Amino acid sequence: MTTTQVHVKEAEPASEEEWQPKIVTFCCNWCSYAGADLAGVSRLQMPTNFLVVRTMCSARVDPEFVLRAFAKGADGVLVLGCHPADCHYIGGNYRTRRRIALLRMLLEQYGFDPERLKLEWVSASEGPKFQKTIKDFTEKIRELGPNPLKDESGSIVERKPE
C-alpha cells in the first residue's frame, strides 16, 4: 500500500445478532506477512473477519492509518511486526511500539476502548501464533461490540442532527 487509503467496506446492515466485527490487520512484509502466509498454506482455521494490509515495516503504519481505519468503520485494528531485535530495519518495531502505546492512550481519551488497537509480534515461522492472535482478537472485539462511531444500523455517523 502506498497511500493512506484504508477502505473498510461499509458494514452490512447489522441487526445486533448479525453484527460481524471488521478487523484491519497491518502486517510487516518481512515477518508477520510471511507468518500470515504460513498460517494460510498450513490451512490453520481462524475467523475471516479481518483484512490484511501489507506494509514494508510495522513502523510504516502511520497513526493516520489507524485513525482512518476506525473513522471508516473498523471495529478493531491489529498491528503485527517482527519480534524485538528482529526488525528488518533494525529499530522500526521499537518506534511502532512507542507509537502504539501513545495511540492507545489517545484512543482512550477519544472514548474508544484501547483494546480495539493491538500490537503483536509474529515472526515468519509463527503461523500458529498468527492464528491465535486473530482468534483471540476477534473474540475480544466481539465482546466489545461495534465501533462507537457507528450508529445502530452500522453506518458511520457523519453529523448528528442537533
Added chain:
Amino acid sequence: MAKIKIAQYWGAGCGGCDVAMLDIDEKILGVAEMADIAFWPIAVDTKLSEVEAMPDGYITATFYNGAVRNSENEHVAKLLRKKSALIVSFGSCACFGGIPGLANITTAKDVLEYVYTKTFSSDQKNAKEKVYPQTLTHTKDGDIDLPTLYDTVLTLDQVIDVDYYMPGCPPTTNLINDFLGVVEKHVKEGVPLPPKGTVIASQKTLCDECKRKREVKSITELHLPFEIDIDPDKCMIEQGVICLGPATRAGCGAKCLNANQPCRGCMGPTAQVLDQGGSMLSALASVFKIGDKESQMNEEDILKIMSQVKDPLGTFYSYTLPKSIIKRVVKERGPRKKEEAKA
C-alpha cells in the same frame, strides 16, 4: 474604479481575529481605498436584515472567523455564503475548530450543566429544580429565541463551501497583508486569484522556518516549559519540551519559538497530512529513545515511559480537534456479555 465590498464575521471565536484585521497598520488605508465594508459587527453597525436584503454574490469577499458552534453561527455562515463571491476561512477556529473545538471532548448538555449549576458561584448549585436557558420563550409581547448550542463544534468548511483558508490564532499581519496585496492586484490589475482551496500560508513545516539548532537525535524525558531553563538556541524537543513544530504548517515566522515558548500548533497540519495530532504523535514517538535495553522491555514498561505525555489529545489537537480524523469524543456502548456476543 468601483470599490469592492468586504465583510468580516465572528462565529465561535474570541474576537482576536477581528482585532488582527484592524492591526494591519497602514495597509488598512489601502483596504479603505479599494473596499467598502458591507458587514462587520465588531466595527460597523449593519443589521443582519440588511445583509439578507443584499443581492446574491454582492459581497466580494467575506472573512469568517470563529468556529461553528451554534445554530446562529451556521445560519449566518450560510447567509454570507449566498451573498459573497469569495469566502475566506479566517483563523484557526474557522479552519480547524481552534480552542473552542476542544469542547468536542464533551457534550452541549454537560457544558450547560456545568456552567449553570456546578461552578463555585452558581446560584443553582443546591437548587432542586435547575433552570437552563431555553431556545424559545413565549412572552406576551411575542416569542424570544436564542441559538441552539451544538454538541459538536464544526469547522466553517463543514457547513459551507470555502474558497481560501488563512490559519493562525490569529493570522499574522504578514499573511493578512500578503493576501490583501493579492486581492488588490486582482482588483486593480486583473491578476488572477490563487486557485480555490489555497491555504494562505507556507507549504513548509514550521521546523523549516525555525532557527533553533538541531543536533541530538533522541530524547529520554519530557518537561513542561516552566520546569526547565529553556536554551533559546536549541530545539525545544531536543530539550524535552513538546513542540508541535514538526507537525505544524509554517507561515507564522516561528513566533512562539522567538519568545522562547514551544509551538502549540495554531497553524494546523502541514500540507502533506490530514491529522495534525497523529503526525505529532508519530514524530514524538520517533525521537523518544529508550536506550539499549529496549529489546528487553515489555509493553507495560513502554507504556509507563510514554505516559510522560500527560494529555495526548489536548496536547496534539489543541487547535484541530473538529478537523481531526475522529473529530469528537465518542462513547462505547459497553462490553457485551460473552453469550450475547456469540449468539
